[in-house]
Amino acid sequence: xxxxxxxxxxxxxxxxxxxxxxxxxxxxxxxxxxxxxxxxxxxxxxxxxxxxxxxxxxxxxxxxxxxxxxxxxxxxxxxxxxxxxxxxxxxxxxxxxxxxxxxxxxxxxxxxxxxxxxxxxxxxxxxxxxxxxxxxxxxxxxxxxxxxxxxxxxxxxxxxxxxxxxxxxxxxxxxxxxxxxxxxxxxxxxxxxxxxxxxxxxxxxxxxxxxxxxxxxxxxxxxxxxxxxxxxxxxxxxxxxxxxxxxxxxxxxxxxxxxxxxxxxxxxxxxxxxxxxxxxxxxxxxxxxxxxxxxxxxxxxxxxxxxxxxxxxxxxxxxxxxxxxxxxxxxxxxxxxxxxxxxxxxxxxxxxxxxxxxxxxxxxx
Numbered sequence: 001x002x003x004x005x006x007x008x009x010x011x012x013x014x015x016x017x018x019x020x021x022x023x024x025x026x027x028x029x030x031x032x033x034x035x036x037x038x039x040x041x042x043x044x045x046x047x048x049x050x051x052x053x054x055x056x057x058x059x060x061x062x063x064x065x066x067x068x069x070x071x072x073x074x075x076x077x078x079x080x081x082x083x084x085x086x087x088x089x090x091x092x093x094x095x096x097x098x099x100x101x102x103x104x105x106x107x108x109x110x111x112x113x114x115x116x117x118x119x120x121x122x123x124x125x126x127x128x129x130x131x132x133x134x135x136x137x138x139x140x141x142x143x144x145x146x147x148x149x150x151x152x153x154x155x156x157x158x159x160x161x162x163x164x165x166x167x168x169x170x171x172x173x174x175x176x177x178x179x180x181x182x183x184x185x186x187x188x189x190x191x192x193x194x195x196x197x198x199x200x201x202x203x204x205x206x207x208x209x210x211x212x213x214x215x216x217x218x219x220x221x222x223x224x225x226x227x228x229x230x231x232x233x234x235x236x237x238x239x240x241x242x243x244x245x246x247x248x249x250x251x252x253x254x255x256x257x258x259x260x261x262x263x264x265x266x267x268x269x270x271x272x273x274x275x276x277x278x279x280x281x282x283x284x285x286x287x288x289x290x291x292x293x294x295x296x297x298x299x300x301x302x303x304x305x306x307x308x309x310x311x312x313x314x315x316x317x318x319x320x321x322x323x324x325x326x327x328x329x330x331x332x333x334x335x336x337x338x339x340x341x342x343x344x345x346x347x348x349x350x351x352x353x354x355x356x357x358x359x360x361x362x363x364x365x
Contacts, residue, residue: 232252233361276342282334294327
């Protein structure tokens with residue numbers, strides 16, 4: 001059986017093998033030489049495309065293009081060469097499209113990776129904040145436990161004091177009755193009665209304060225809001241709060257003496273670049289056991305290392321204030337808030353903000 005050379009690599013194959021081989025052949029001799037061998041007549045021709053071969057291999061068979069599988073009646077070689085170049089051009093275009101698609105997919109994967117990394121970073125920040133909040137809660141719980149211990153100790157001392165006063169009262173009454181028959185002067189009797197009345201008042205006052213503190217130590221809801229003599233308010237995200245005119249209300253707490261109150265703060269007063277801060281008494285179930293009006297110093301303090309800023313509301317302010325009733329025993333749910341509408345300017349406040357966090361300390365003396 002006759003064999004014929006490949007157009008590209010010169011390997012000799014049968015007609016049946018040649019069609020499939022030339023489709024897969026990777027050598028490109030067709031473009032590297034000036035003269036080409038006709039695979040039918042063996043002549044060397046410079047222009048294979050326009051070569052008119054005298055020897056027809058496929059004389060008695062249909063001429064089918066090995067690339068496009070179409071029947072070619074005339075100019076088979078011209079059709080084959082043109083079809084081959086079209087095939088190569090199409091391959092190049094397909095390969096370029098694959099490369100472009102690969103680049104697009106790579107860009108998409110890069111974007112997806114960056115988004116996932118940002119999500120992981122945000123999640124890490126959230127977890128870090130949660131851990132910090134949990135540590136603050138544990139620290140506050142330890143302080144509350146110590147305060148309960150201190151109150152219990154004070155409770156024991158008050159019980160002992162009242163017992164001593166009661167014993168002294170009993171002795172005084174016994175002494176009074178024993179000597180009553182010996183008193184002949186009516187004025188001495190009246191003086192002695194007045195002394196007895198004063199002693200009874202002292203006992204009642206001590207008993208009232210004792211009952212109030214005892215009630216504080218036994219009420220679980222009240223114990224959750226007790227602290228020593230300072231109330232620390234933490235403001236985070238100060239970069240946003242400085243732009244907001246909304247009021248912030250702190251958690252309501254009891255002072256060591258049993259007064260129930262909260263703090264009202266405007267980080268940005270209306271149309272003014274300063275901070276406003278107010279004190280507000282709230283009605284509670286301990287009010288009947290307390291002394292009124294409220295007459296304690298209230299100190300608002302900002303601190304940053306060696307920097308200190310503070311304003312104080314004193315008992316003298318209560319009398320002169322137009323809102324003096326704000327310190328009376330609450331008859332409604334809460335009294336009118338009083339304080340400083342111009343507590344501190346924003347330009348002065350920024351030196352107390354650390355990592356977007358501001359701490360305000362309220363001291364009751």
